[in-house]
Amino acid sequence: MSEFRDQIEAAIPALRRYARALTRDTETADDIVQDTLVRALRSEHLFHGGDVRAWLYTILTNLNRNRLRTLSRRPVVTQIKDNDAATGGPESGSRDITRALDELAEEPRAALLLVVLEGLTYREVAEVQGVPIGTVMSRLARARTQIKSYLDGERPALRRVK
């Protein structure tokens, strides 16, 4: 029981990191982590061993998906990349990856972050997202292709066309 708590405790830094990248907003991220922890504590009696960490990632991923669903519309990120002086300077690399993440759909973004930031295996990501591994891989491929195009300077609007 307290081992369960210890495992949750140990996962908090990673959950914050994942949530921050997932939402790109500090407060929203910590709110989601808090909800994840409360939910985990509440479901303590339902947990019969297994990987607490993966389970926490699952809760957090679902909470964020629900959160996005509640937004009646997503904020539109406007690209003013080429002539925007603010994109220069030492931080431009970071800023660009953040914007690149903004451009992704939720599922590919979560898949990519779970793999490259959180170090989950494809199998673990498949469990977290509740999809087959093949779907994880296609989400990963989509995310990477889109980020590459973005960083290479293509206008995202051109690729958004359905």
Next chain:
Amino acid sequence: MTEQDRNVTEDELHAYVDGELQAERRSVVELWLTAHPDDAARVAAWRGQAELIRARYGAVANEKAPRQLNLARLARRRRRGVAAVAAAAAIAAFIGGTAAGWFARGAEAVTSSDQRRFTADALEAYRLYVVEVRHPVEVPGDQRPHLVEWLSKRLGSPLRAPELDKMGLKLVGGRLLPGPTGASAFFMYEAPSGERFTLYCGHTSDQETALLYTSKEHNAAYYWVDHNLAYVLSGPAERDKLRAIAQAAYDQIDVRTPPQGG
């Protein structure tokens, strides 16, 4: 055809980058990349992306976590029963747009005025309170007898808060709301997945009805009348699931015996 001859797939390139490839295939991919500069460039780009992401967000894990994430504190709050209700917080799915006007569908399009008014109010209450973090209810579900007694008194009719545990739904609690015909009772239930369902109830002079379905964006409701009380069961717009829950509530409420002490 040997291992070496087989073309390297894009999936394998991803698996290579992510360290998911078996050793023998890894050397094949490495060989392949020396002969396929386009693929080598992609692999390099993907690695670069991962570096950027880690550079941007990796340090978050070293930050001191804010007080709101103190696990012992959250556990204490939970014991006090506050967080238990707050828990579903962001599960807040289901908020639709702001458009007003509810509509019935298909063969069920014949709507009495009470059906329309009750369903509209019930869905509005659902939308409002299902996302509520701190105070989704006035009286928590662990005080079920008190809750039912209080709401029965305010409505002037014996009510029941159906037991939906068999459907995996726990009573979060309830509250009193203004309704189309005066006071309305509002019960909230929650699934382990965080989905919430609400039962809204008030007086009507309408004839008894079977379950009538209305959907509005992501939400939906079943309306029925029983013994001069109108009921609306609201939830996410999954019709079959909602119907099953409404049916279970209907069956319990329909029992022609006095309520058994909540």
